[in-house]
Amino acid sequence: MQQHIDSYDFAGKKAIVRVDFNVPLDENFNITDDTRIRAALPTLKKVLASGGALIIMSHLGRPKGVNPKFSLKHIIGHVSECLGVPVQFAEDCQAADEQAAALKPGEVLLLENLRFYAEEEGKPRGLAEDATDEEKKAAKAAVKASQKEFVKKLASYADCYINDAFGTAHRAHASTALIADYFPQDKMFGYLMEKEVKAIDNVLKNAEHPFTAIIGGSKVSSKLGVIKNLLSKVDNLIIGGGMGYTFIKAQGGKIGMSLHEDELMPDALEILAEAKEKGVNLSLSVATVAGQEFNNDTPRQVFDIFNIPDDWEGMDAAPESLENWKKIILSSKTILWNGPVGVFELPNFAKGTEAIATYVAEATEAGAYSLVGGGDSVAAVTKMGFADKVSYVSTGGGAMLEAIEGKTLPGVAAIEA
Numbered sequence: 001m002q003q004h005i006d007s008y009d010f011a012g013k014k015a016i017v018r019v020d021f022n023v024p025l026d027e028n029f030n031i032t033d034d035t036r037i038r039a040a041l042p043t044l045k046k047v048l049a050s051g052g053a054l055i056i057m058s059h060l061g062r063p064k065g066v067n068p069k070f071s072l073k074h075i076i077g078h079v080s081e082c083l084g085v086p087v088q089f090a091e092d093c094q095a096a097d098e099q100a101a102a103l104k105p106g107e108v109l110l111l112e113n114l115r116f117y118a119e120e121e122g123k124p125r126g127l128a129e130d131a132t133d134e135e136k137k138a139a140k141a142a143v144k145a146s147q148k149e150f151v152k153k154l155a156s157y158a159d160c161y162i163n164d165a166f167g168t169a170h171r172a173h174a175s176t177a178l179i180a181d182y183f184p185q186d187k188m189f190g191y192l193m194e195k196e197v198k199a200i201d202n203v204l205k206n207a208e209h210p211f212t213a214i215i216g217g218s219k220v221s222s223k224l225g226v227i228k229n230l231l232s233k234v235d236n237l238i239i240g241g242g243m244g245y246t247f248i249k250a251q252g253g254k255i256g257m258s259l260h261e262d263e264l265m266p267d268a269l270e271i272l273a274e275a276k277e278k279g280v281n282l283s284l285s286v287a288t289v290a291g292q293e294f295n296n297d298t299p300r301q302v303f304d305i306f307n308i309p310d311d312w313e314g315m316d317a318a319p320e321s322l323e324n325w326k327k328i329i330l331s332s333k334t335i336l337w338n339g340p341v342g343v344f345e346l347p348n349f350a351k352g353t354e355a356i357a358t359y360v361a362e363a364t365e366a367g368a369y370s371l372v373g374g375g376d377s378v379a380a381v382t383k384m385g386f387a388d389k390v391s392y393v394s395t396g397g398g399a400m401l402e403a404i405e406g407k408t409l410p411g412v413a414a415i416e417a
Contacts, residue, residue, distance in 0.1 A: 002415055003188040005043065005162065010052030014103055016158035017044065017190065018175045020165040020395070021058035021075060029074040034082075036167070037075070039395055041082055043164045043190030044108075048085065053103040055157050057093065057175055058165070059115040064125055066116045076110060083108060093117070094150065100157035111154075118143050119150035120174050150174055155182035164190025166197075167396035169411030170403075180414035187415050192395065197412055199371050199392040200403045208333035208369065209235055214325070214356060216241035216339030217374070220264045223339070225405040230336075231274050236281045236328045240317055240341030240352070244285050247272065248305050256290065256308035283328060287318035289342070289349065296346040316342030317352030329359040334369050338401065340376040353380045361389035373400040 019040040024032045031037070047054050056079075063070040073089055080087040085108055090096035093111040103109055114120040124139035131139070151174045155161070161183040163169070168176050180187045189197065203211070213234045215223055220243040230237060239247060242259035249255050250265035251272075275282035288305050290312040291298035302318045303309065317325075321341075329335060337360055343349040357380040364370045372381050373394030381387050394400045403409055 001185050002417075003160075003186060005046060005188050005190060005194070008050075008160065008186075008188060010047050010050035010160070012051060012105060013159040014053045014055060014100065014157065015047045015160050015162055016055040016057060016154065016179075017047070017162040018165045018168075018179075019044075019056055019058050019190075020167040021056075021072065021079070022060050022167070023075065025074060031075060031078055034078060036395065037079060037082055039192050040164050040190065043162060043192060044083060046191070047162070048083070048106055048108070051105045053105055054108040055096075055100055055103070055111065056087075056108065057111045057114055057154065059120065059168070059175075060113050061115070063113065063115055065118075070113055070115070072110060072113050079108075079110060094153050096157060114173075114175050117150060119147040121171070122147050122174065147174055147178070151178045152182070155179050160186035160188070162188055162190045163411055163415055164192045165411065166193050166394070166399055168399070169193070169196075169396060169409040170399040170407070172410035177410040177414040180417070189412075189415055193412070193415075195392065196394060196396065196400070199394060200400065202369055202391075203334055203336045203371050204233065204404065207233065210332045211334040212236040212238065212328055212332040212336075214238040214240065214329070214335070214337040214339075214341075214360075216243070216337075216341045216353070216356075216377070218242035218259055220246045220261055220268060223401070224264070224267060225407075226338070226401055227271055228274075229404065229406040231271070231278055231280055234280060234336075236283065236332065237275060238283045238325050238328060240285055240321070240325075240356075241339055243339075244305075245314055247284055251306075253306035254308060254310075255305075255314060256310050256312045258288075258290075258308060258314035281328070283324060285314075285317050285321040285341070286324065287320040288314035289316040289318050289352070291315045291349070294343075296348050300348065315346070316349040317355075322352060322355045325356065326359050329356070329363050330366070332363055332368050335360055335363055335371070336404070337370070337372045337377050338374040338397075338404070340380065344376040344380060350380075353377070354384060357381045357384050357386050361386040364390050373397055 061070040088109045118125045124143045245255045245258040245260040247268040250268040340353040342352040370390040374397045
């Protein structure tokens with residue numbers, strides 16, 4: 001049975017909390033962006049303030065075994081500082097029995113990187129490249145069997161379980177989904193997870209119309225499921241970024257050296273036809289800022305998107321496209337934005353994405369509900385100081401995309417079950 005963090009009695013209890021502390025570190029192991037740590041603080045502080053003890057678990061990076069470079073000990077100091085209490089450290093997440101048992105109310109224990117164990121992800125490691133199907137099957141069965149003990153051990157440390165790691169909610173990992181079974185009456189979302197789930201429901205289930213989705217990024221292939229699922233929900237679908245050129249070429253346009261996926265042209269035509277059939281206004285770029293080479297200082301020129309010369313490459317949305325999109329965005333009541341509409345990492349080709357950020361902030365101020373997610377879109381609103389001028393900025397790009405695609409997120413389902 002799902003509990004709620006606000007009404008749950010943590011007094012004298014130990015809470016094991018799955019957070020996403022997969023933060024970027026420099027070569028000296030200093031945290032370069034602590035957004036993910038700060039995002040989890042309200043949940044962690046709530047447990048402590050309510051008389052509970054904390055056992056924090058997370059992954060860091062993608063280690064293929066124990067690797068000091070990916071140790072969570074690098075972040076202990078910063079987490080202690082943020083929480084205002086000293087954080088103890090368990091050097092092995094599977095050997096923390098004594099430390100967990102000794103925890104008193106108000107104390108905090110951080111477990112070492114869960115992914116030092118293959119059991120966290122439930123996938124075998126170290127298989128030979130020429131392994132037979134039988135060997136692969138046996139290795140998978142072995143890791144699934146040992147995964148049960150891994151989960152049981154983690155669960156044994158605590159009285160209740162909180163999942164506050166939305167960034168990994170789309171993975172059916174030991175600490176994000178399987179552990180919840182050990183706490184049938186004592187499992188709940190943390191504040192961050194609660195907000196993420198609510199934000200997605202706001203756009204997928206309770207959207208006010210007109211509803212506009214802005215989908216950008218480089219490839220159609222990575223967002224195909226998202227686009228198809230949105231066609232039955234939105235009034236307007238803006239497709240920008242590199243993926244737009246596949247749609248233009250599919251319609252017979254000349255796109256020069258622009259990024260595209262020939263094998264997805266039939267899908268692009270299918271999407272255009274379905275949008276028309278469903279009365280969805282699908283808006284593609286009409287003009288592009290092109291460059292001759294893929295670098296910031298290359299010569300720039302604006303071309304009609306159906307007529308880009310052979311030796312030019314489309315790299316950003318031109319003012320004509322942005323003008324069309326501005327009208328659509330400003331007349332919307334619900335806005336979902338995922339992905340840049342140009343090469344955001346090059347300042348000279350980031351103008352379109354920055355303009356979209358401005359329009360989304362403006363529409364929000366006028367009363368629209370806006371959800372922004374995905375690396376570069378989040379970076380754009382953050383860079384421009386608009387993070388607090390949109391309704392919600394999602395912390396989990398992959399998880400958000402899968403939810404928008406209509407998939408069930410294992411980390412969410414495990415709590416709601």
